Amino acid sequence: MRRRRPRGLGPAAYGIVVLALAACGSPAAPATDTVTVLAAASLTEAFDQLSADFTADHPGVTMELSYGSSATLVQQVNHGAPADVLALAGESAADPLDPSAVRSSTPFAGNVLEIAVPSTNPAHVTGLGDLGRAGLKVVLCAPAVPCGRAADATFAKAGIIPSAVSREVDVKATLSKVRLGEADAAVVYHSDVVAAGDAVTGVPIPEAVNTRLRYPIITLTGDPSAQAFVDYVVGERGQHTLRSFGFTSP
Amino acid sequence: MRYAAGLRSRLTLGVPAGLALLLLVVPLAALLTRADWSRLPGDLATPTVLPALRLSLLTTSTTAGLCLLLGTPLAWFLARSEHRVTRWVRALLTVPLVLPPVVGGVALLMAWGRTGLLGQHLAPFGVQIPFTTVAVVLAETFVAMPFFVLAVEGAMRGLDPRLEAVARTLGATDVHYLRTVALPLVLPGLASGLALAWARALGEFGATLTFAGSFPGRTQTAPLAVYAALEQDPQVAISVSIVLLAVSVLVLGVLRGRWLR
Numbered sequence: 001m002r003r004r005r006p007r008g009l010g011p012a013a014y015g016i017v018v019l020a021l022a023a024c025g026s027p028a029a030p031a032t033d034t035v036t037v038l039a040a041a042s043l044t045e046a047f048d049q050l051s052a053d054f055t056a057d058h059p060g061v062t063m064e065l066s067y068g069s070s071a072t073l074v075q076q077v078n079h080g081a082p083a084d085v086l087a088l089a090g091e092s093a094a095d096p097l098d099p100s101a102v103r104s105s106t107p108f109a110g111n112v113l114e115i116a117v118p119s120t121n122p123a124h125v126t127g128l129g130d131l132g133r134a135g136l137k138v139v140l141c142a143p144a145v146p147c148g149r150a151a152d153a154t155f156a157k158a159g160i161i162p163s164a165v166s167r168e169v170d171v172k173a174t175l176s177k178v179r180l181g182e183a184d185a186a187v188v189y190h191s192d193v194v195a196a197g198d199a200v201t202g203v204p205i206p207e208a209v210n211t212r213l214r215y216p217i218i219t220l221t222g223d224p225s226a227q228a229f230v231d232y233v234v235g236e237r238g239q240h241t242l243r244s245f246g247f248t249s250p
Numbered sequence: 251m252r253y254a255a256g257l258r259s260r261l262t263l264g265v266p267a268g269l270a271l272l273l274l275v276v277p278l279a280a281l282l283t284r285a286d287w288s289r290l291p292g293d294l295a296t297p298t299v300l301p302a303l304r305l306s307l308l309t310t311s312t313t314a315g316l317c318l319l320l321g322t323p324l325a326w327f328l329a330r331s332e333h334r335v336t337r338w339v340r341a342l343l344t345v346p347l348v349l350p351p352v353v354g355g356v357a358l359l360m361a362w363g364r365t366g367l368l369g370q371h372l373a374p375f376g377v378q379i380p381f382t383t384v385a386v387v388l389a390e391t392f393v394a395m396p397f398f399v400l401a402v403e404g405a406m407r408g409l410d411p412r413l414e415a416v417a418r419t420l421g422a423t424d425v426h427y428l429r430t431v432a433l434p435l436v437l438p439g440l441a442s443g444l445a446l447a448w449a450r451a452l453g454e455f456g457a458t459l460t461f462a463g464s465f466p467g468r469t470q471t472a473p474l475a476v477y478a479a480l481e482q483d484p485q486v487a488i489s490v491s492i493v494l495l496a497v498s499v500l501v502l503g504v505l506r507g508r509w510l511r
Contacts, residue, residue: 075484144478165381165469180359180363180365181364
């Protein structure tokens with residue numbers, strides 16, 4: 001008597017698994033109606049709005065957005081992340097970007113630094129000078145990400161050594177420490193203070209020592225929908241939206 | 251026929267087994283091939299790496315000490331009780347084991363943060379935990395303690411109950427019995443629990459970043475330094491990763507007697 005072999009997972013099934021994995025992993029050109037955008041963390045609220053407005057006008061287009069520090073996004077693109085559009089906080093953030101990946105780059109927004117404090121302002125922070133006060137809990141972005149580099153430049157110009165307790169991975173993580181009430185102050189962008197609404201209060205930094213950033217929007221593929229999105233952001237309506245989120249013209 | 255069937259069955263098991271091995275080994279091998287050995291000493295001497303390694307050594311050792319001091323008695327109670335409450339406590343202990351570390355970080359903030367459950371009562375005394383080295387130790391202890399307690403509890407359960415009965419007839423108290431009889435006998439379990447907890451503390455990332463932040467020399471441990479370096483100088487990140495890999499292999503060596511026989 002022969003025992004019947006169980007007919008479960010044969011080699012064929014494993015072949016299917018391998019093929020499926022390969023399909024997931026291949027950086028194939030995104031479908032023409034899906035636009036993948038990698039954007040600096042500071043653009044979170046503005047780009048959510050911009051993409052919602054854009055898809056309202058272009059019902060056939062699906063937007064996929066991912067936010068992170070510009071330094072992280074550039075590394076992702078250099079390592080082959082499939083994206084159509086890259087929007088960075090400041091032009092120097094694009095320096096480590098593989099030049100062969102760039103098809104076009106356009107400045108589309110400007111931003112300046114601002115101090116964010118909890119709305120109750122428990123440490124009575126009234127200006128940049130206060131951030132050097134001993135015992136104050138100041139949170140900054142990591143030195144490798146644009147908001148951290150800009151903050152370091154501003155403190156150097158002002159001749160202040162900040163009482164920093166943490167250098168966070170991106171500007172939203174930095175702001176969140178103030179929103180949670182764990183930090184007395186954070187140096188973020190003016191747009192972040194605007195986007196946070198009542199949760200935090202902004203304390204301006206004088207123009208003489210402030211660091212201004214020009215945000216570039218970069219196309220990585222020739223996808224026509226991606227180009228249409230970039231045109232929308234750079235165009236009049238996109239600029240109007242960006243200004244309502246606290247960005248200036250580039 | 252028989253041969254072909256044998257071959258097929260070999261392939262059915264061999265192909266996935268080989269794939270599993272590849273999935274695990276290739277990334278480690280890739281890390282080693284990308285290492286620039288001549289740059290290694292220089293990379294490790296950079297101003298952020300050395301303090302990060304030192305901080306990791308300090309905090310993980312403190313965590314291991316806390317596990318030993320606080321975890322051993324807990325393991326002792328868990329090992330000798332079959333009470334319903336004990337079973338609940340044991341289930342509770344496994345939660346940090348499987349919890350995403352970043353969730354642990356949020357939970358720690360809610361407990362020890364300035365406005366947290368316990369933190370709000372500490373703040374008036376000028377005690378603030380977040381962004382301090384103490385926060386790093388708390389985060390590491392939160393994730394590492396369960397490993398230690400469960401390992402030691404398992405070892406203690408293996409003890410012959412007659413030993414305790416005999417010790418009692420000789421007039422030994424709990425503490426006396428634990429110190430002179432039980433602990434020397436569970437020493438291998440204690441050591442492996444300690445090594446496991448230490449290794450888990452060394453790898454801690456999510457809870458630390460969320461709860462303690464990242465500041466060189468104060469809260470930026472080695473894994474956080476790897477993450478920070480990746481955006482500035484990936485080669486430094488690879489060099490520190492090599493060191494952490496070497497340390498992990500070393501810990502495995504310590505555990506060898508127990509699991510790798």
